[in-house]
Amino acid sequence: MRILVLPGDGIGPEISAASLDVLRAADARFGLGLEIEEDITGHASLQKHGTTVHPAMVERARAVDGLVLGPAATFEFKDEAKGEINPSMFFRKTFDLFANIRPARTYPGAPGKVGEFDLIVVRENTEGFYADRNMEQGNGEILVTKDVAISMRRITRHCCARVAHAAFRLAMHRRKHVSIVHKANVLKIGDGMFLEECYKAAKDYPGVRVDEFIVDAMMAHVVRDPAKFDVIVTTNMFGDILSDLTAELSGSLGLAASLNAGESYAMAQAAHGSAPDIAGQNIANPFSLILSAGQLLGWHGERRQLRNFVEAAAAIDNCVAAALASGACTKDMGGALGTRETGAALAQVIAKA
Ligand code: NAD
Numbered sequence: 001m002r003i004l005v006l007p008g009d010g011i012g013p014e015i016s017a018a019s020l021d022v023l024r025a026a027d028a029r030f031g032l033g034l035e036i037e038e039d040i041t042g043h044a045s046l047q048k049h050g051t052t053v054h055p056a057m058v059e060r061a062r063a064v065d066g067l068v069l070g071p072a073a074t075f076e077f078k079d080e081a082k083g084e085i086n087p088s089m090f091f092r093k094t095f096d097l098f099a100n101i102r103p104a105r106t107y108p109g110a111p112g113k114v115g116e117f118d119l120i121v122v123r124e125n126t127e128g129f130y131a132d133r134n135m136e137q138g139n140g141e142i143l144v145t146k147d148v149a150i151s152m153r154r155i156t157r158h159c160c161a162r163v164a165h166a167a168f169r170l171a172m173h174r175r176k177h178v179s180i181v182h183k184a185n186v187l188k189i190g191d192g193m194f195l196e197e198c199y200k201a202a203k204d205y206p207g208v209r210v211d212e213f214i215v216d217a218m219m220a221h222v223v224r225d226p227a228k229f230d231v232i233v234t235t236n237m238f239g240d241i242l243s244d245l246t247a248e249l250s251g252s253l254g255l256a257a258s259l260n261a262g263e264s265y266a267m268a269q270a271a272h273g274s275a276p277d278i279a280g281q282n283i284a285n286p287f288s289l290i291l292s293a294g295q296l297l298g299w300h301g302e303r304r305q306l307r308n309f310v311e312a313a314a315a316i317d318n319c320v321a322a323a324l325a326s327g328a329c330t331k332d333m334g335g336a337l338g339t340r341e342t343g344a345a346l347a348q349v350i351a352k353a
Helices: 012-030 042-049 055-063 087-094 157-172 190-202 215-224 236-249 287-304 307-326 339-351
Strands: 002-006 035-038 066-069 099-105 118-124 141-145 148-151 177-182 209-214 231-234 259-261 266-269
Touching (some): 002 012, 002 055, 012 035, 012 066, 012 287, 066 087, 066 287, 087 266, 099 157, 099 236, 099 287, 118 157, 118 236, 157 177, 157 190, 157 231, 177 190, 177 215, 177 236, 190 209, 209 215, 215 236, 231 236, 259 287, 266 287
Parallel strands (some): 002 035, 002 066, 066 266, 118 231, 177 209, 177 231
Antiparallel strands (some): 099 118, 141 148, 259 266
């Protein structure tokens, strides 16, 4: 399997280096035959190539089997005409990575914030309120006058249906429960369509229990009793917000793993941002990107029925759990290790798994 790693901005290079240590250890231990390549995106690319997403890198990304993308300083990329393209948006849109799979779970012995739970947020990833990706041409945000702005939200049956099926397929391998999160009480047409498509998809999975929650109330439900959720499916922006909450409730945003999955391509990416407040200090939690890379191996393994990839993914998960239980982690999770040392410790454990 060929993997392209793009470290990104802020803490990106630090957590990517730790993830690479773990990927290489998993490769050696499970005989994965990984071919790992590296390139640049974000500010490093903007400085060198005049664009955050340079064409040669995109060609390499097309040629490999999967991507590991570090967080980018997206808030600083304001003008696409100046090459300031949001890399995250670019890959999700260009490769049609329509399901953003964001697991959040507590780990035995690690400090969760509201009791034990294990859930996955499945977020639609290609449209919704994300105005920079929901138009074929141009942008879904308009400045009507200098004091009037309109941001458009696109919802299509096709995108609702495919993300719903992704959620139900996941639930079939878990506790067979899907919760639909929406705002159809106000967004009656768009979220009404999302609801309709989710219930239509549900008919193909008769063993799966389905319920629904309005997004504002969902915030209270998930803080009150996250253990009652298994797979949560929702539109783009609601999923983005909800999944940061569930990650933090599980212990830290530094545990926020995610996989951006399309039909035949996937991209591992921590759900959090570039964390400029802690960049360069060797204190960022690398588990988010390490677990995301593990998700990528598992996804690839399941699609191609490669047992060693599935085992490697499980080993990464188990090693993170063991590290958290023994306190071999960064300070956001109560440990005393640096980012580098956490990656190295995990790589050592995987080598002996
Ligand atoms: P952020 O997610 O970077 O950080 C929020 C808080 O969580 C900060 O206190 C940070 O220190 C902490 N945190 C995040 N990751 C951590 C980790 N691995 N270990 C320990 N603590 C961690 O959000 P922000 O500060 O609002 O955004 C910073 C930049 O990231 C902005 O430019 C934003 O646009 C961008 N961003 C990028 C992505 C992406 O590339 N996918 C996602 C979200 C935000």
